[in-house]
Amino acid sequence: MRVFYLELKRILKTRLTWILLLASLAMTLLMAWLPTTFVEVDGLKGLAAVRRLKELQADTEGEVTPEKLEAALAAYQQCLKEYGAETVYDLPDDVYTRRILPVTGMLHGVNEVYADPDTGIGLGLPNIDPAGLGDYYAACRARLMSLMRMEQKDHPAARAEAMRLYEKVETPYHFYPGFNTDALDYQMLLGFVLTLFAAVIAAPVFSSDYQTGADDIQRCMRHGRLELGAAKAGAAILVCGVTFSVCMVLFIVITDSLFGWETVGTSVQMLYSATMLADMTVLEIQWFTAGASLLSLLATVALIVFLSARIRTTVAALAAALFGCVLPVFVYFAAPESVGLWLRALIPSSGAAGVQTSMLYTMLDYDFLNVVSLAVWLPKAMVTATALELPLFAAAGVWSYVKHTLR
Amino acid sequence: MELQIEHISKSFKDKRAVDGVSMTLRPGVWGLLGANGAGKTTLMRMIAGIMEPDAGQIRYDGLPIGTLKGRYREIFGYLPQEFGFYPEFTVKDYLEYAAALKGLPARDTKRRIMELLEMLSLSDVYRKKIVKLSGGMKRRVGIAQALLNEPELLIMDEPTSGLDPGERVRFRNLLSEFAKDRIVLISTHIVSDVEYIATRNAVMKDGRLIAEGTTEELVKLVDGKVWQCVIPAERLPEYERQLRLVNLRNEADGRVSVRYLAENAETAVALRMTGAGAEANAGTAPVPAAPRLEDLYLWLFPQDTAHDAAGESRKMGTDQHSESGQKKGGRNA
Numbered sequence: 001m002r003v004f005y006l007e008l009k010r011i012l013k014t015r016l017t018w019i020l021l022l023a024s025l026a027m028t029l030l031m032a033w034l035p036t037t038f039v040e041v042d043g044l045k046g047l048a049a050v051r052r053l054k055e056l057q058a059d060t061e062g063e064v065t066p067e068k069l070e071a072a073l074a075a076y077q078q079c080l081k082e083y084g085a086e087t088v089y090d091l092p093d094d095v096y097t098r099r100i101l102p103v104t105g106m107l108h109g110v111n112e113v114y115a116d117p118d119t120g121i122g123l124g125l126p127n128i129d130p131a132g133l134g135d136y137y138a139a140c141r142a143r144l145m146s147l148m149r150m151e152q153k154d155h156p157a158a159r160a161e162a163m164r165l166y167e168k169v170e171t172p173y174h175f176y177p178g179f180n181t182d183a184l185d186y187q188m189l190l191g192f193v194l195t196l197f198a199a200v201i202a203a204p205v206f207s208s209d210y211q212t213g214a215d216d217i218q219r220c221m222r223h224g225r226l227e228l229g230a231a232k233a234g235a236a237i238l239v240c241g242v243t244f245s246v247c248m249v250l251f252i253v254i255t256d257s258l259f260g261w262e263t264v265g266t267s268v269q270m271l272y273s274a275t276m277l278a279d280m281t282v283l284e285i286q287w288f289t290a291g292a293s294l295l296s297l298l299a300t301v302a303l304i305v306f307l308s309a310r311i312r313t314t315v316a317a318l319a320a321a322l323f324g325c326v327l328p329v330f331v332y333f334a335a336p337e338s339v340g341l342w343l344r345a346l347i348p349s350s351g352a353a354g355v356q357t358s359m360l361y362t363m364l365d366y367d368f369l370n371v372v373s374l375a376v377w378l379p380k381a382m383v384t385a386t387a388l389e390l391p392l393f394a395a396a397g398v399w400s401y402v403k404h405t406l407r
Numbered sequence: 408m409e410l411q412i413e414h415i416s417k418s419f420k421d422k423r424a425v426d427g428v429s430m431t432l433r434p435g436v437w438g439l440l441g442a443n444g445a446g447k448t449t450l451m452r453m454i455a456g457i458m459e460p461d462a463g464q465i466r467y468d469g470l471p472i473g474t475l476k477g478r479y480r481e482i483f484g485y486l487p488q489e490f491g492f493y494p495e496f497t498v499k500d501y502l503e504y505a506a507a508l509k510g511l512p513a514r515d516t517k518r519r520i521m522e523l524l525e526m527l528s529l530s531d532v533y534r535k536k537i538v539k540l541s542g543g544m545k546r547r548v549g550i551a552q553a554l555l556n557e558p559e560l561l562i563m564d565e566p567t568s569g570l571d572p573g574e575r576v577r578f579r580n581l582l583s584e585f586a587k588d589r590i591v592l593i594s595t596h597i598v599s600d601v602e603y604i605a606t607r608n609a610v611m612k613d614g615r616l617i618a619e620g621t622t623e624e625l626v627k628l629v630d631g632k633v634w635q636c637v638i639p640a641e642r643l644p645e646y647e648r649q650l651r652l653v654n655l656r657n658e659a660d661g662r663v664s665v666r667y668l669a670e671n672a673e674t675a676v677a678l679r680m681t682g683a684g685a686e687a688n689a690g691t692a693p694v695p696a697a698p699r700l701e702d703l704y705l706w707l708f709p710q711d712t713a714h715d716a717a718g719e720s721r722k723m724g725t726d727q728h729s730e731s732g733q734k735k736g737g738r739n740a
Contacts, residue, residue: 002507010504013495213491217552220455220485221508222477228508406458407419 003223004231011201011235020197021243028247031190032254035182042097050178050259056097057177060106061262064173064270066136072103073110073130080126087126105177109274113139117146137171144275151366158368158375165277165377173267173274176260179282181271183255187286188358190251191244191293192325195352198240198297199321202304205236206401207317215404229401233305233394240301241294248290256283277377278363285360292359292383296351299386300325302393303348309400325349328357341367345381348389359383408434408468408559410454410590415463416614417449424449426614427463436586438601439594440700441611442708447594448488450611451564454592455485467560481510484558488565490549494538498529498548501537502555509556523551526581528574542569550578554585561585563593567600579604598701608700610707617707626698629706633698635666638690649674653705666696668706 011017041049041056060072079099085091088100111122113136132139144166145159152158206229209215218224256264264283269276280288304321311317328350331343344350344357351359359379367378410432417425425446441447452458454465456472456479465472472479492501499520506516524530527547532540537548546569553561567575575597582591583604595601601608601622608625610618618625633653638646640663646652654666672693 002513006504006507010493010495010500013500014493015495209491212493213487213489214493215491216452216455216457216487216489217485217491217505217549218508219457220480220483221505222481222510222556223508224480225477406452 003227004234007228007231007235008238011239017201017239020201024194024197024243024247025250027193028190028251029254031186031193032183032251033258035180035186035255036258038182039180041101047258050180053101054178054260054263056102057105059102061176062174064106064175064267066134066172068106069110069133069136070130072106073125073128073133076100076103076107076125077130087124105175105270108175108270109140110136113143113274115143117142120147120150140171140269140275141166147275148366152368152370152375155368155370155375157373158366158370161368161375161377162277162366165279166275169269169277169279170267173269174265174281175270176263176266179259179263179266179271183259184282184286184289184360185355187248187251187255187289188293188355188360190247191290191297191352191358192354194244194247195293195297195300195325195349196322198244198301199304199325200318201240202236202301203308203318203321204314205232205305206308206397206404207311208314210312210404211314216406219404225402226398229309229398232401233302233397236305237298237301237394241298244294244297248294252286252290256286272364276364277366278379285363289359289363292379292386293352295383295386295390296348296353296359299348299389299393300352302390302397306393306397306400309397309404325353327353329354332357338370341369341378345369345378345385348386348393351382351386408588408590410560411466411469412450412454413464413466415450415453415460415465417446417453417458417460423614425453425460428611428614428616429463430609430616430619432590432592434586434588434590435606436582436601436604437590437592438605438608439592439611440598440601440608440704441594444613445611445708446614447611448564449614451485451562451592451594452487454562455483455487456480481556482559484553484556484561486549486553486563486566488568490545492537492545492548494536497534497536498524498540499533501548502551505552506555511556519555520551523554527551528577543571543574546570547574547578559589561589561591563591565595566593567595567597575600598699598704602700610703612707618703622700625703626700629668629698629703631695632668632670632706633666633696633702634669634672634693635664635696636691636693637662637664639663642690651705651709653702662690668702 036050037046039046039049039053041053044052060068079091079095080086080088083091083095088096091100107125110128110133111125114128114132115122141163144162148159148162152162206215209218218228221228264281264286266282268278268280268282268285271282278285278288303324304317307320307324308317311320324347328344328347331340331347332354335343344362350357351362355361359382362382363379365378368375369378369381412428412430412432415425415428416423428446428450439447439450449458453460467475467479496504502520502523503516506520511519521530524533527550529544529547529551532544537545540548546566550563550566553563567578570578579600582593585591586604593601605622607619607621609616610625618628637658640657640661643655643663643665646665646667650665650667650669652665652667656664658664676693
């Protein structure tokens, strides 16, 4: 424990660590504030626009019942009819603000849910019969089924698993206006930045000692092998984990305080796809993705610690660490689909690296790992893999360090 | 207390760095001598357990060091040639860190650190960052960490490099006192460092142990091979070309006193007789000199002969004692 304490103290005394910790804090504050600046309503910007949007959509907040949806769509179509407009873009700005904007949040998923089951192309809100919205949640299930037939044509197990997951989603959905999904994107981006910072902190853990020769002395000391190896790996994981956790908590608290704590009770299906498989509110998905990203970061740091124990120079270790962090992005864009999915599940940084490859966007998707008659939703596979990889890579790192000899 | 090195060998790609070395170290200061690339550092690393030998075994009190693991490291102190440390550490931080790794109880750590700082004249820089210390001070911090746990077996690779003459004398005295009932093995190019304090010496060449014994025993190997004479200063280049000069000293009358290595006095005599100039300018006849460990070193490692030293001496125009290794610096394999 004394060795662990001193190692922790050592890491916290390095200038680079302090620079990265302060940079992490600055990035957190900046990235929590930035999404509020993107909101524009009725000529207003920023937090004033958020407040205006809440005022305009106040009547729609709460449960998203079929009756409310019918009324909202009817109001929408009535407005177009009154102004002889084919689309909302044909309406005068003030009319759009007074009559359309109040119902847009409520009608978020309607066009998607009532899309053509064979092509997936939406009919457009003006062409959907408001009376048909009485079976909205049944239509959601039907839409998911048709979507899964297109997405998982050859995998009935995946289709069944998707339906099983969706059955757990609480209906009716809830909607509380004012939250902006950019905040969730920025949370993922922050996670990526923090992962890169963690890579910089963790990469030199062992390789720096090899390079400077400090290792030659330390491993000749009584506790200089297993104890020191475990202390070094543990301290790096702890520092990175605590930094990430503090920044994420701070980010969520600031974001939700700025947009309003009532807004995060919105069901994720009211902000993303209406048939999204996660049974979560915005607040729940914020915490879940933060937790999953934390696990991903810890497993990534453990992998970097392992690489650091195997690589003899700091620069090479850092290069390998950064490559490991951005690898999921390459895999996402370059690897063939099924191979890519398996790689994304197995690469520990997948849940925290990038935005498109992040846990949030993986949860928005309908990707499954198919093994014979078994199908596992990719987000679940990623969380499970990282939970297993964290102790595995950490132990491998310590073992490699203990067994390291000069060549 | 005994460290047995049994037929140890180690090769790197195309080079056999240590080749079947066997020796038994018992309490006392052991000097390990050898030119660059002789295999000293490799041998020390294997004794330290940070490098695996290709063949052979190292035993401490009869047990292989690989099986002793933590128990071996508990009684072990090591200062490598390159003293690596964390740039953010002060002397205090570093020694506390090392003390924890060596398993010193927290209550004894401060007392022991203070003792060593006093002993090594580091008290004034206790709170300074190591990276800001001079080379000699850094070396002393390295020595302090090696001594922290009062090891039974202390291995130091070039411990005196970077130390000034006063520091070297203090270090030699410290080591002599410390070595009672302990095994201390030091490698150095500075032959005088081990000459005074080593109870036994081992000499390595091309990875092999070529001689072992007390200083007195070893210098007998060059008995009758060390000569000295006084020559005119202008004839020094001729002598440098023909003889292996160990040492030279400018005399007041424009002549130079030279000490050299040779199987016999014939070459010098011939030089004296055939040299240019009048007989009065021929210098004195060579006479045998009492051999020293340095003479043995230079005899065994002719590439380290005193030509460089002589060159330095000419530049300085003063008496020059040839500590060739110190001048050449460099690393071992």
